[in-house]
Amino acid sequence: MRDGHGSTDAYCVAKYGQKWVRTRTIVDTHSPKLNEQYTWEVYDPCSVITLGVFDNCHLGGGKKATAGTAARDSRIGKVRIRLSTLEAQRIYTHSYPLLVLHTHGVNKMGELQLAVRFTSLSLANMIYIYGKPLLPKMHYLRPFTVNQIESLRYQAMNIVAGRLGRAEPPLRKEVVEYMLDVDSNMWSMRRSKANFFRIMSLFSGIITIGQWFSQFCNWKSPITSVLVHILFLILICYPELILPTLFLYMFLIGVWNYRFRTRNPPHMDTKLSWAEAVHPDELDEEFDTFPTSTPQDVVRMRYDKLRSVAGRIQTVVADIPTQGERFHSLLSWRDTRATSLFVVFSLCSAVVLYATPPKVVAMVTGVYYLRHPKFRSKLPSVLINFFKRLPARTDSML
Template sequence: MALAKVDFSLKAISPITDNLGITSQTDLVEINLFLFVKIVRARNLFAHNGHNNLDPYVEVTAGRFLGRTFCLQGNTNPEWDQVFALENDQIEKEGIKTVEIFVKDNVARYDPYLGMISLEIFHIPKRFPTDSALAPKWFVLEDECKRRYRGELMMCCWIGNQADEAFHEASHLQLGHVLISARHTLNTCSRVYIMPRVWCLRLNLLQVEGLILEIDDPSESSDIFITATFGNGTRTLASKSVKSNNGNPIWNEKDILFAVAEPLDEILFLTVEQGTLARCKRLGTCVFPVKKAQTPLQNPDRLVTMDVIQNERFFVGKLSMRVTLDGGYHMFDDDPRYSTDVNPTDNGVWRPNIGVFEMGILNATGLPEMKPQGRTDAYCVAKYGSKWVRSRTVVNSLSPKWNEQYSWKVYDPSTFFIISVFDNSQLHEEYIAAGANDTRIGKVRISLSEMEINTVYNYSYPLVQLQPSGLKKMGEIQLSFKFTSPSKANLYKKYTMPMLFPQHFEDPLSQAQLYGLRQQTIELVRSNMSKAEPPLRNEVVDYMLDSREIVWSMRRCKADFERINVFLNCLVGIYTYFDDVRKWKDLVSPIIAHLLLVVLFFLPQSLLPAIFLALIVHMLQEFQIKPKTLSHADLHLSHVHTASEDELQEEFDPMPSKFEDIILMHRYDRLRVSAGRVVTQMGEFAATMERLQSLLSFQDSTATMLVMISCLIIGIVALAVPFRYLVFVWFLYFLRHPMFRSPFPPFYENWIRRMPSKLDSMI
């Protein structure tokens, strides 16, 4: 009943109309003017009032709003090169007339300031994005008695908008009572992050020659295996065990796969072990720099021989292996069901891009209070492909306005755009000291295949969180976005091509290998994002990439079962209809059926044209009821309304389980993992059925138009060519020899795979 009172629907909002004539970088967002103050450096500062130390910093004040630069210790000619910004709406709302810049000394806290500059906002020039950057100049500082101070400050001040290059670098002035310390203001800035290229490292172990074994009985064989570990020790994989008593064990097993990120400066440690995984003895170690690995195109059969060393000096054998860097696979970081990219690592084999996706992050409303005193410091993180975007943090606001616009190149239309909202907990010392995480508020997925080309969408998406206590609405986020494609021919061609690249079909990886590589790739993304400034924290990356393993969920099981029942009911309905015709339950349908039978008896060649004509008519009927909005979170489809609190707690139960009994815990975990796989297969079957249905329903308008054209062409060919020839050619093609078959899936399979399904609306 609680869900019925909350509006979880997707709402269309008014498009942005007033953009002040600027359409290149901000045509999807509302243009906001900002007061920018750039503090470059100072000179000839001196300490006074009897102390010799000088730790200068600059304070920018506009009404109740305040911002501070870093404090530079013991420097009379400091350089800051920092930009501050204040939204013009706040200036007008507060009636601010002047902006004041104070140079202060952190040592002499009793001094009001060393010098200051006061500027009338009315006289500050306006700068448009097409103009060059405003040149800073020296200003003579004045003391508190309005006398000239001998020190000078280089700065500049202007009024611009979001398209200004200083916008993403600026620290926004905050109210004095919620002021963020200077060293944490960087956590409020917007940033663009680019993921490194992640390669698949193939390790093929062949054998070890001349290995010195420690065995009591020479007639008995020892178990020998090799562990491969990267330098930081976080990723370790073991080979299979082989029996050997002569010191020349042979493996030649299937490749061990690692995910490695550029610049490929990691070290691979290979350790030869004797015994079992639980109890083993180290025989020797060798070290292989990843940079020495070659790609398959360079020398795929190159054999690498390395000395196995014990205690860093004793030679105990030679290890033969092959190590290659394979860039033909797409290394999945996000959930494969909602992939934002399908390109392989090697960008030399990428297909040309088909367009550009542009996103305007407007604002959010109704966000919950995430901190004491009713505070929320919200920011957005958006991802498509290897490009991540972090918006600026709007401090202390339950209705933040971002009005930031970004763009991404699109290489495949059957991909998803992901954007999430978080509460920033890295702004104040007490939260940082307590190890607080950035709290997730909600996530939105947008399917590019459902979008019309060159159409602007303006929507208010509900932000929902499924928690162990139930579903909770966390507010709404308003977005404006569009997908532009200059060549529709290239777009149509994509629907007949495999989503993944040839390597995935010529040398396919198992599900276990794909899962292992994805977990390693996520770990590399975490490590890379944590090194940026400001960093994207691990909890943010995990939420964006859906890193949690899929386990048993009663809610999802019910949802997938109902999705399958929809199509089973359609089959039952068709059988029931024909049974009613056979039993003459009404007069019209049997007469029509007999007329069709007579026509097909005398004109069998019209069978296929009639079928395809019927499909075209059905699709034209579906056009009348085509979806008016893009897909979004469907609560009833996801069975959120029927899930009990106990079922949700089971779904969110961590791995391993939190049950105290050890035996029950292991049995329960095995059951959940197995059931999770069954649920995944049920979902895949349901998604396939829904994709077949979406071919005819204009959910993907481009694909449905192509189906209509294909039906028309096939119908004309079937009308012109005798039916027996069509059947003969089809059977001849169907029974062709395997040597004439391609490892790639046929075009119609690729086509169906690209279709949207209700999986896109699942929570």
């Protein structure tokens, strides 16, 4: 680990629950060795322990005091370890990269060598905790609003910072804020992009299933499509096998993925955080003070950029109520011809479904959607065309 002067006066802070610990400061060295051991009583195996490394500003390191700012302990890096990712009774020895995001980009300040061991006296009690509520009963009977939670969180941070500032050795307020991620709710274009790609990654499984289904429907692999048809017909003839087959499939996936499980707890991921290809202006905006201290022309440029991004988001969000209003207009008689057609269609469907066994309906529907491409049209179906022609309330908006 090193700062701009080539060495550090490093110390480490660890936090779990209400217990905070601070190691001694190792003065003027590139590779400080702490060799300290601490123990916490785990109240929930699904919680997180946080460790941060800092450069002491009182011993020559950190950010020096200037005319307008006070001396601050510089951040060297932070590590979070979720206890549920640790196997019981096993010692994990691993080097975690210490990454810090600055206005000029992400920097690797060094590595933190840790030895972590998670022990449990009762496996049954640990499994029981997985089914318990995360919060006390009153949090569900009388829940707080979002603003109340943010206010209480800020007040709790100030109380903790004041208490730890009076400890010996003291912990400065910037250290407590960094350990508690106080600025995590502030606007950041980088975090917004990272969360967007997290959403896309979340839905990638559904997209993959849709692509597989499209391949079956288009008969790109005739043998696979025939097998899917056979499996579908078996499940239709024996519907009691659907749920057992589904859970058996998930069991097999879980057993197969066991061999690919991570051997060490995950660390800070620069790719997931979208910190590798971030624009310098976005970083400068992220580290800007609140309220802003940036020149007016830069603020105007960022505001225009934010408006363009928000405009695209607004377009996507506005499409959601549009589809819902079209669905609602099926029976609202706003378009009398469309509603008449749908009412007649509903009556005919009710008569047909009442007289036809459910297995036959499901079989015909499945075979229709899995039909060969020779019997398909590249144009949208009649139902989709009908739905897209339904009126929405966008016509009444200014």
